[in-house]
Amino acid sequence: MRHTKYLVDSEWLEQNLDNPQVVIVDCRFQLADPNWGRSQYRASHIQGAYYLNLDRDLSSEVQLHGGRHPLPNMDVLTHKFASLGIIQQETLVVAYDDSRFAFAARLWWLLRYLGHDRVVLLDGGWQDWLKRNYPVNNAIPEAKSGNFSPQPHGDWLADINMVKASQSKERVTIIDSRDRDRYLGLTEPIDPIAGSIAGAVNSPWKQVSNELGYLQPLEIQQQLWQDYRSAEEIIVYCGSGVTACVNLFSLALAGVQNTKLYAGGWSDWCSYLN
Structure with a gap:
């Protein structure tokens, strides 16, 4: 258990x-x-x-x-x-x-x-x-009355301007979480333009689990991010800020805390390229 x-x-x-x-x-x-x-x-x-x-x-x-x-x-x-x-x-x-x-x-x-x-x-x-x-x-549970008082971590987010500014910073790592073919621009099944953010490295989100949906062992999670531990900041993106969260989950597991989500992802980035 x-x-x-x-x-x-x-x-x-x-x-x-x-x-x-x-x-x-x-x-x-x-x-x-x-x-x-x-x-x-x-x-x-x-x-x-x-x-x-x-x-x-x-x-x-x-x-x-x-x-x-x-x-x-x-x-x-x-x-x-x-x-x-x-x-x-x-x-x-x-x-x-x-x-x-x-x-x-x-x-x-x-x-x-x-x-x-x-x-x-x-x-x-x-x-x-x-x-x-x-x-x-198939029963739908009734609504309840919780008590949720948000305390947002504003510094966990990156926008397009922050990502652009980070492209020239040696101590900032930008991670593309999509499949390698999408990162390389060889295929693009969803967004209107293929490619990736210049300077980004690729770490596909599916590496975090196996094909049956079970989390890979902690040693593998740590190995995934070993090359980036010295970064002052890690900005993670995907197509639209969804599967990037799987990599952020893995980074947290591995004890890497200096992370940000570029929530707009490639779909936001390429919307400025048209």
């Missing part, structure tokens, strides 16, 4: 389904079908879990600039967190998806950005829960 600062396993969660100090959040989502995750949740989910949608809950409306998944309005998000029964720095939030932490990590980062450190990811996600035949249902 595993319960750490950043991760829990299905066995631990199954034994804490009735724990009033635990709130479970289903983050399943598909970029190609934004309604898919909610429909899957309505069909079946971990007993007692709430649902948060990447587009509707964990992002705000797309504008000309700012990327495909701009960060959500923090006042609105704060009310949503409270409606799940989250009490600031008391409730343990367990986030899961079925996409190797891709969407659950966005929630993990947002909660911590707003000052709530008591949030973990479910190792193996939805697939592991099903494999173990642990309790699922």
Whole structure:
């Protein structure tokens, strides 16, 4: 049974389904079908879990600039967190998806950005829960009254101007979290322009887990970032600030704290290149 600062396993969660100090959040989502995750949740989910949608809950409306998944309005998000029964720095939030932490990590980062450190990811996600035949249902839990008072870490964010200024700084590392072919500009399935930010290095987010969705051992997490530990600052981006959070999760696991999220990512960057 595993319960750490950043991760829990299905066995631990199954034994804490009735724990009033635990709130479970289903983050399943598909970029190609934004309604898919909610429909899957309505069909079946971990007993007692709430649902948060990447587009509707964990992002705000797309504008000309700012990327495909701009960060959500923090006042609105704060009310949503409270409606799940989250009490600031008391409730343990367990986030899961079925996409190797891709969407659950966005929630993990947002909660911590707003000052709530008591949030973990479910190792193996939805697939592991099903494999173990642990309790699922399609009941939608009622809204609750939590107490969430955000304390944003403004210095955890980087915008396009900060990234541009950092390109000439030797002690700042810019990390592209996308698959290598997208980083190299060999393919671009989503954004209108292929390529990457000049000077960025590539560390694909999928390296953080294995193909079954289980977190790689701590030694591997540390190895991923060994070359960048001497950086004064690490700016992490992806296509739109979502899967970059998986790398930020890994960096935190490895004990690297001097990190920022360029939330707009490549989709914001290339919006200025047209």
